[in-house]
Amino acid sequence: MMTKWAMIEKRRKILGVGFAVVLILVLMPLPAGSAAKGRPGDGLLSIHLVPQDVTLWGVGASQRFLVLGKYPDGLERDLSGESQFLISDPDQGKIVSTGKFVAGRTGPVILTARFEGQQAKARIEVAGRARKQPFSFARDIGQILTKRGCNTSGCHGSIKGQEGFKLSSNVLNPREDYRWIVEGGTYQVLSVEAKGPKIPRIDLENPEESLLLLKPTMSVDHEGSKRFEVDSPDYRRILDWIRKGAPYGDEVGPQGVSVQGIEVFPLESVVSLGGTQQLLVTAHLSNGHREDITEQVHYVSNDPKVLEVNESGLVRAAGSGETAILIRAPGHTVSASVGVIKESVVDYPKLQSQNFIDELVHAKLRRLKIIPSELSGDEEFLRRVCLDLTGTLPPPDRVREFVRSRNPGKRDELIEILLDSPQYVDYWGFWFSDLLRVTFTVAGSAHPTKAYEDWVINSIAANKPYDKIARERIAAQGYAAPKWFNHIALGSLATPEKIMAENVQVFFGRRLDCAECHEHPYDQWSQNQFWGLTAFYAGLKSLKDTVVVTDILGGGDDPMRQTGLIHPRTKQQVVPTFLDGTVLPEEKWLAPLTGLATWMTSHPYFSEAAVNRIWSNFFGRGIVDPADDFRITNPPTHPGLLAALAKDFEGHGYDVKHLMRTIVQSRTYQRSGISNATNKEDRINYSRSLSRPLQAAVLLDAISSATGVEEDFDYHEWAGGGSPPSGIRAMQMIPDICLSQFMDVYGRSMRKRPESGNPAPTLGQALHMWAGPTYTSKISKQGGRLQRLLERGDSAHQIIEEFYLAALTRSPTSEERAELLEFLRQRDSRQQETLEALVWALISSREFSCNH
Amino acid sequence: MKTSKCYHCEGAARGRRDFLRVGALSFLGLSLSEYLQLNSLAASQADAGAGKAQSCILLWLEGGISHVDSWDVKGDSGFKPISTNVPGIQISEMFPKISRHMDKLSIIRSVTTKERNHPQGTIETLTGHRPTPAMRFPSFGSIVSKELGARKNMPPCVAVPTPVDGDFFSYEEAFRASFLGAEYDAMILPDPSRPDFRVPDLRLPKSISSDAIEDRRSLLKIVDRNFRRREELADFKKMDTFQDQALQMILSPHVRNAFDLTQESEQTRDRYGRHRVGQSLLLARRLVEAGCRFVTAAGYKQGQWDTHQQNNKTLGETLGPLLDQILSTLLEDLDQRGLLESTVVIVTGEFGRTPQINPAGGRDHWPDCWSLLVGGGGIQGGQVVGASDEGGAYVGERPVSIGDLYATIYKAMGIDWTKTYMAPVGRPIYIANGFEDTPGSPITELI
DSSP states (O other): OHHHHHHHHHHHHGGOOOOEEEEEBBOOOOOOTTTTSOTTTTTEEEEESEEEEEEEEEETEEEEEEEEEEESSSSHHHHHHGGGEEOOOGGGEEETTTEEEEEOOSSEEEEEEEEETTEEEEEEEESSSSOOOOOIIOHHHHHHHHHTTTTTTTTSSSTTTTTBBOOGGSSSSSSHHHHHTOOOOOTTTTTEEESOOOOOOOOOOSGGGGHHHHHHTSSSOOOOOOSTTTSSSHHHHHHHHHTTTTBOOOTTTSSOEEEEEEEEEHHHHEEEETEEEEEEEEEEETTOEEEEEEGGGGEHHHHHHTTTEETTOOEEOOOOOEEEEEEEEEEEEEEEEEEEESSSTTEEEEOSSSHHHHHHHHHHHHHHOOOOBBBHHHHHHHHHHHHHHHSSSOOHHHHHHHHHHTTTHHHHHHHHHHHHHHHHHHHHHHHHHHHHHHHHHTOOHHHHHHHHHHHHHHHHTTTTOOHHHHHHTTTSSSTTTTTHHHHHHHHHHHHHHHHHHHHHHHHHOOOGGGGGGGGTTTSOHHHHHHHHHHGOOOEEEEEEEEEOOSOOOOOOTTTTTOOOOTTTTOOOHHHHHHHOOOOOOOGGGSSSHHHHHHHEEEHHHHHHHHHHHHHHHHHHOOOSTTOOOOOOTTOOHHHHHHHHHHHHHHTTOOOOOHHHHHHHHHHTBBBOOOOOTTTTSSSOSSOOOOOEEEOOOHHHHHHHHHHOOOOHHHHOOOGGGOOTTOOOGGGGGGGGGGOHHHHHHHHHSSSSSOOOOOOOOOOHHHHHHHHSTTTTHHHHTSSSHHHHHHHHOOOOOHHHHHHHHHHHSOOHHHHHHHHHHHHHHHGGGGGHHHHHHHHHHHSSHHHHHEEE | OHHHHHHHHHHHHOOOHHHHHHHHHHHSSSHHHHHHHHHHHHHHHHOOSSSOOEEEEEEOOOOOOOOOGGOOTTTTTTSEEEEOOTOOOOEEEETTGGGTTTTTEEEEEOOOOOOSSSHHHHHHHSSSOBTTTTTTOOOOHHHHHHHHHHOTOSSSSESSSSSSTTTTTGGGEEEEEEOGGGGGGGGOOOOOTTTOOOOOTTSSOEEEHHHHHHHHHHHHHHHHHHHHHHHOOHHHHHHHHHHHHHHHHOOHHHHHHTTTTTOOOOHHHHHSSSSHHHHHHHHHHHHHHOHHHHHHEEEEEEOOOOOOHHHHHHHHIIHHHHHHHHHHHHHHEEEEEEEETEEEEEOOSSOOOOOEEEEEEEEOESSSSSSEEEETTTBSSSEEOOEOTTTSSSSEEOOOOHHHHHHHHHHHHHTTTOOOEOOSSSSSESSSSSSOOBOOOOOTTTT
């Protein structure tokens, strides 16, 4: 189960906030309620115990076991609740509740589970005595605050806490948590000083009167309701701690044994509606031991309509769908995503795979019992791949040619033609210019803007490795392209923290912005990490009226090596620090951005963010979606696929065309949009092609191409006015110097931010559709497609055919053709007007304005 | 005949929401004339807001008006205070005409904000939130539009005119609805003082007959049928509704007339002034009269109120007299038409200006304490709220936040000012965001 993804996650633990992602796909094919009863006779193949082999450290240590049954439909079901557990020697320990063993004395034990005539065994070694760990506030009290949900972002873990009491989310800052509890006072966002009266939340004189006990037991009013009972184990542990004088205890770190990471089992499980699945959570300790912490963590379902979870980690499938269970322990979070199915499919078809994408997508579909749609037809594939690779529609003759060809390799041939076409450079040049924000607004003159755009477009044309593009952009300084970005960014954003946050969003797919002012509420980014990274960009210099980035920190003659950047809360100077806390050595302060660029492009975040972003262009959604919002509370739908794509991308030298080729050659990409009974509801598992709206520039170019009338653009007057040469397309223009009512109405990116959302319908678009020039004058314009066909004397039949090919990349169905001909026949006296209306209908249709 | 009768009797009982539902169906179901009929019923529905105020005009003094030279004359101001028609209230001598309408507007002299530069200050003043790259906030006008809803087929939120220079790109965000949805974005209109002023896409080309419109609707149905059988997205249905609504606007004389300034008398057009600002303000009045909820009348070129140089000369010779003329005209006009009772008027820029004249004879940006005007729609006129300190630099008494201003207006409109929206990033947003992200409160002296 140590996938590439898990390894990436393991590396992340260097941050001290590591996490692992566990997928539990809950799938059970039974009627609700009968999950395990009655089912065993239905072909149970075998059972096994998890874990198979464990070492428990000391008498009293415990471990929970699961009994899993294998079934012919490929599913594993949790049978723990219905199984019988036996121990080889009753003196060695006992079973205290479902599957939970408590060690009674040292030595080996064999645990046997029995279920309906089948049995399975596991080996337990109870070793020596556990070394008594010194008390640690962060671990011992932090565990209770986490388990009881006190420090979630909805409660005291929110940015300012609740009712004046602030806790760091997941004990991110144990020192501060300790301070607010023991010293009292209220957290302030912009200062480390406490606000308000300092009333401690513990009472050393009368420990039972401590707010820390009165509130969660509802002995006094508590808006967060009851979290534990008076005299419960958690209550007693807190009380004991206060009685002993409420020490901070050991720092969890070098001295004590710390938790290095936590892991959840099962990684992927599927449950049928009404079925259950117990989760096992294991901590990996710094001394190499493993510890069952299933009952010490906090569980939250991302969607309680699909999954319910109780405080012991028992998941119940409440509705069909797929969601994640978030598991929080101090300093660590894991998420387990779980699928729930209504019915199992016993005769799941064998699926053909073109490459690893299909294998990984199919594996999940099989688990979820979703049968993917058929392969798309030639017309459907042609339109989709042309729009996705080149942002253009194929002309009617090309459609005919492609459909007619009997060459079995024609799809692969087409892909190569498109990847090598000038339209590919236009489209991906535009795409990357959106992402890297090529704008005129701040540069204020054509030369530097053009230089920056040229750098982007030349990089695409040369298929420059993506890591090289990133390094050039991150480390750029001064004035020349691509360094111009920094100048532009500074002009409009003006601060190192904005540039840093943007680079992290673009190249890591993560949003650190929230952490500028406070700890990130939904992720584990700390404010210190934010400012540590920002310090790489502290080398700003004013030159004339503008500020430029220099790749040098501190004055050369400055013995103090000041960055000049002050942490807004601690008011301390910040120095360039990587996310893992490593400070950039001073001898490297002469080129900090070069160091940053190297570090960023070799970080595991880099490739996964890149492949996810590119992937989202081809499917209308990212494996993490939104594509640049990776965070622990937003897990990927296909972690294995994401890891495999990233690995393949790295292995092929960050070759963007290779990545795209791999994607569009897959059967997953080439699926039809026509659904079947099993995949109608699916929108996240790539079981069929989904519609996605065309971006404003692509749509405008598509209208020009379908009507056969080029768009006349004008340059903005503050860019000098005038017009570009005729025949230029929307995606060849820099948006903010290109006047276009159409693209304004359809929500083009002005590149003020790197984001690019899908266009949403507006009233303005609807007005433009009825009365705007794009939808009116283009249709009937002299020299346009309709005029040419009429002049050529084409019949209504031929005109319908030609426009369907030009606009929708398909022939009309015979039903459509007959209906349209009849419609035209009834309006014989105004044939041309009616044909214009037909062209309008084609370019106004949803089928036209989407890729699908 | 039977069908049309049926529509009449059903339609008469339908409320606005019902109409919207019918609207969604009608694009596929009804004939053009049928749904036009339905729509005229919807247009005649009574106003929905529970408060007195039904709409709001924001006169936007882009760049930031110097408070110590206008509504809070102090310190080294080159202007003298004059009395107004409200005993005890004095304003700058720049505004003799406004001084005769002081009973209609109140002055808040202790507004305090944080942002010190134009784009950020504009966002703070027009959304109630300081900008952050982590998320975007809906504009005040969009919130009002969403809460009150569109009426009489008019777009609820409008801003006029389109700014002329590229700097606008920095401000656009302040007029957007953000996560509330594009239907509440401000519709931005061209400069109404130009002879060729025309709202784009509101008039069909002459070559397109009503038969052609009917054909287009029918053909769209045929062409899209297969595709929509395969997949029906919420956005597709939303577009159906917009297409209906758009057609109503295009075909309805009421909407076309609202945007047609030539229907105003020459005399009225002259009184507002034949320039971008004046005609924008006149159009704003026409639009709220016709049913818009929130209209921003801007039109000052970027930097006009941004008097870093020659403050006294610019204010005294051009900006002051012009504002005196147009604002007094608006107040008279609203009053005469009985619209002042239902229309909130706000006059403000994004911040005040430094109380000390700088070496260039100008004043720089100053958010720490500044003044704005508000009144109409049931909000008390003739009051002064708060005070600056002796020099006009800091709040002397009763600090007022932008959230307090919004809360006051929401109260006048019958909107729950304590409401929050949940932003997509999972952060709750106060619709009236006061100091330190706490809810603002209505200014009790005013409402």
